[in-house]
Amino acid sequence: MTVLVSEPLVPLGAAFFPVEHPGETRKYAFLLVPGFTLLAFSSAVEPLRIANQLSQQPLYQWRLLSEDGQAVASSSGISVCTDGALSPLPRDTRLFVCSGNPAKAAAAPQVMAVVSRHARFGGTVGGICTGAVALAEAGLLTDTPFTLHWENQPAFGEAFPDLAPSPAMFEIAPRVMTCGGGAASTDMMIALIAADHGAEFAAMVSEMCLRKVMVGVDAAQRSALSVLIRSRNPGLIAIVARMQAHLEDPLPLTELARDSGYSRRHVERLFVSVLGETPGDFYRGLRLDHGRNLLSTTDMTLIEVAVACGFASVAHFSKSFRARFGLAPTKFHGPRRRS
Structure with a gap:
């Protein structure tokens, strides 16, 4: 099945924050694995939507993928429609694996193949919630900081004894990006928006999310x-x-x-x-x-x-x-x- 590519979504809104030199539209693909955490996924997508809405420019474009192109049931039982099935992606697309429990669902053979190929050809890959399991199975977490949800870190340590996830909310390396899910997805995306368009604009996106400015940066997932x-x-x-x-x-x-x-x-x-x-x-x-x-x-x-x-x-x-x-x-x- 061919992935459907739609025009970037730029919704109308009352608030406005101009971005003078936006550059090319940055592309994201979210691969939904059965049982993915809806909160973590939506928390990653919404900052991109808000960025487009605030600037009234197509700063970001995203599409949703699944193994067969069909809707995927989240851990809450709510199904989300996708834009198409897995297929090779342009190198400038950031590909995020969105998963939940069971974590090993992220390591399905077809998922592994697409993630491995995208990284091999120079693309950026990421994991949301337990998405790091797919990256680990693909051998992409050696010598790079990464994280996943604290609940799944003990089992991850048993499966990958040579890999040590960090306790951070998120980790951003040049070609590998991971977060613990939940609100950490928003924190990671706001950090990426800051790198793309400046701290002031990212702060406004954070305000639109009703969050304190850049909350979660360098913070641990769990309370002290x-x-x-x-x-x-x-x-x-x-x-x-x-x-x-x-x-x-x-x-x-x-x-x-x-x-x-x-x-x-x-x-x-x-x-x-x-x-x-x-x-x-x-x-x-x-x-x-x-x-x-x-x-x-x-x-x-x-x-x-x-x-x-x-x-x-x-x-x-x-x-x-x-x-x-x-x-x-x-x-x-x-x-x-x-x-």
Whole structure:
């Protein structure tokens, strides 16, 4: 099927911001993968539409693609019509893979072929939400900064142990661009608009999105650990950070206490008073949450997940998992797996 190329959309609007030297229209293609995140996709497209509307010029042109040219169902069940099927794209087109859960859907053979070809012939490629999985499978993330949604980073690390995604909202390299999805898609596009047409114009686009000017630049995807645990105690924050860094090889409380400069008894009181549970229970919860993530986003076996979470046996992992989540890991709705 031939991709339909329509004229750039320049809607009317009340606000106006002139762009004196716009240059050629910049082209984007968004490849929608089944289960793509609608929020992340729309957050990427809308800044381009707003830029055209504000300037009343065709600064940007975009088209939507799918494997077969048909509508694609998003993760919310809402289907989006596309302009055509996958086919070779002009080199000046920025091609973004838009995906969600399951992340591996982004690595479908036909998607991989188009992404690889576009990069090989000098085109810029990108990933939105879990779109980085397609880029990783194509071998395009070596020696370049990249990111994907924090929820999918643990599974990504298991599938690609030699690649380390950043915690940033987005990463922009000369020919590879990625973002964590959601609001980060808007942040990335506003940064690209700033590079194309200046910071003042990009700031106005941000204002039209009802966002603070250039919010998200150099920011991490997740809130600070102090916010997540509702405490600014530096000792407690340091201990929890150490726990998060050692999920597969849990550290004994005596070592955690010694490294923080506190006594074991003081650490126990601190956890109970601030977090409402003992250090052991809190640590076990972190490991089990990690296991739940792996069960839902990978096809790892139960023994592999148990080991990755620091449990010596499947039996111990399963018992702890059931106690925390109310069901056995074998009943979890992730991919079918072996014990």
